[in-house]
Amino acid sequence: MTSSPSAFPHSSDSMDDSKTVLTHLIKTRLQGAISKVFPEADPGLIQLQICTNPRYGDYQCTSVMAIAKGLKLNPRKAAEEVLEHLDLSGVASDPELAGPGFINIRLLPEAVTQALLQAARTGSCFVQPSDQTQTMVIDFSSPNVAKPMHVGHIRSTILGDSLARVARLLGHKVITDNHIGDWGTQFGKLLVGWKKHLDAANLAKDALGELERLYRMVNQACEEDEAVLEEARQELVALQRGDENNLAIWKEMKEVSRLQFDQIYERLGVVFDHAHGESFYNDHLHSVVQALTEKGLARDSQGAKVVFFEGQPDLEDHPALILKKDGGANYTTTDLATLDYRRKQWQPDEIIYVTDGRQQLHFRQLFAIFKQWQPESNILLSHTWFGSILGSDGRPFKTRSGDTIKLNDLLDEAEERALRAIKEKNPDLPEQTANELASIIGIGAVKYADLLPNRQTDYVFDWDKMLSLSGNTAPYLQYACTRIRSIFRKASLDEAAFLAECIASNMELVMESTHEQTLARKLIHFGLILESVLSDHRPNYLCNYLYELAGTYTSFYEHCPVLKSEGSVQTSRLLLCSLTRQVLEKGLGLLGIQTPSFM
RNA sequence: GCGCCCGUAGCUCAGUUGGAUAGAGCAACUGCCUUCUAAGCAGUGGGUCGCAGGUUCGAUUCCUGCCGGGCGUGCCA
Secondary structure (H helix, E strand, O other): OOOOOOOOOOOOOOHHHHHOOHHHHHHHHHHHHHHHHOOOOOHHHOOOEEOOOHHHOOEEEOHHHHHHHHOOOOHHHHHHHHHHHOOOOOOEOOOEEEOOOEEEEOEOHHHHHHHHHHHHHHOOOOOOOOOOOOEEEEEOOOOEOOOOOEHHHHHHHHHHHHHHHHHHHOOOEEEEEOOOEOOOOHHHHHHHHHHHHOOHHHHHHOHHHHHHHHHHHHHHHHHHOHHHHHHHHHHHHHHHOOOHHHHHHHHHHHHHHHHHHHHHHHHHOOOOOEOOOHHHHHHHHHHHHHHHHHOOOEEEEOOEEEEOOOOOOOOOOOOEEEEOOOOOOOHHHHHHHHHHHHHHHHOOOEEEEEEEHHHHHHHHHHHHHHHHHOOOOOOEEEEEEEOOEEOOOOOEOEOOOOOEOEHHHHHHHHHHHHHHHHHHHOOOOOHHHHHHHHHHHHHHHHHHHHHOOOOOOOEEOOHHHHHOOOOOOHHHHHHHHHHHHHHHHHOOOOHHHHHHHHHHOOOOOOOOOHHHHHHHHHHHOHHHHHHHHHHHOOOHHHHHHHHHHHHHHHHHHHHOOOOOOOHHHHHHHHHHHHHHHHHHHHHHHHOOOOOOOOO
């Protein structure tokens, strides 16, 4: 909070004030005023909302009504009291009290223009890092060794990556960890296949395809011949006991898988800080079982070691196995060991698990066990789950022959389809340029289509829709960016130089058209949107915001000619163009989507 | 059986601790390219938010029941 009379000094000497973003300032003052009247209210619940209807202003706050309800107070009187302590002079006109207790806030035109100039000066994109920096571990993607990454991995990978990017931009310390499935019963069968049926040439060409072929072959043989099944069991036992030959083969299977994972991650532009697979925790499993047993949380049942949830109605009927009767641990045990390791290693405030919704019960169990095991820990454990990708028939998305769709094939097709559209529009493009463009557009389209729906709903995969280049798609947003770049090209202006000139000359902004004003106000919302994306783990808020922003911009673009205008009108419009491009590209970047320089 | 999720325009989907007049794209219809990329813009039509109750200043949102669908439910993850 600043005590300076001017929220936005023209000089950048005063570091604190010059970097305070407008929405952040309003929100902080609002929280201050509410806390003063209701010290017992949780400041985290005090939200600054964007007005759905501009008639009521730019921002509104409904938190006071919620607080008053909890305290059984008259909401309107409560809001009146808050207003007495709310000072927004310099940035907004006097806040209005409306209806049962809405607080409506209308920005002053000069606050809007100052915010634009500040963004031009600092490159902040109207975003300010959080005052409370947190350490968060994000666990996502998690492919299985010896299985090709398929369409089922895409949501976890893209959601997790996007959340990590947003959290980092908001100033948090983020640790991304790919919990690869590199241990388990499937390796018995794989070892049999590797030893008896390995096609080395195919392994070199398509390692995961070959491993998948081996697995299928042996899996089928097991169903037909008990002897093969027994052989697989023996190989697994040997592996688990540390047989050198089996360990060597297992390591090679891991390595060839890792190379193919890395290829896909490079294609997707996804980077992990760590990739501790399940096997990383093998040595800790026993001590987890021991600790839970000693604490009296786990006990023997039907030959296995089981945690029961007495007194917890939602889990009472669903005990969790932590040791199978054959003595092997399962994924609950591994996940507990992983959780314990992460706590010790990184001391996170939050751990986010990005997996599909079918694992909800598992994570409820996991979190409940951990809470009993280490009640002193106050890590926020979040299961950020998502729905399935469906085909046009409403069934899980598969190939025509009923196989799962491999991620590489999916990305290939996206690029091919994008390339076709590009060549149709621009047949003279050099081959390599067209290919690069196709990659940016094709991969971007797939990612955007995946992030756009509410993550908890199943969505229907639709090539034509995601690449249709109109409507709420990545290409539409990318196109808006290229049109902006095109304006600067046409004007023979270097955008960076233009911005520097604007700042140096301490320019006056002129925004007489409602299209300009609407665009300017929309830009300022960006930071608030990102905060809600992170708090709800929902990048689709960002998608919808970017689409609205692009729509607002194209409307401005149609009605407010830039190059034909003159003087300060033109400079102001150019600034709006530049800031829009910055926010769009920053936003797309947070979704893991690149922007081409032309289309 | 029990648990979780879903049911919003013809279709595909948004809808931020409950908030003011429920939105968008596609499809349909009407305008706009000698004018910064028409991959666009402006506009029209289209809804008992599955059904029935309840909670309150206010419910698509929360609670209860019912109908319909998906997923999960002790030795895969």
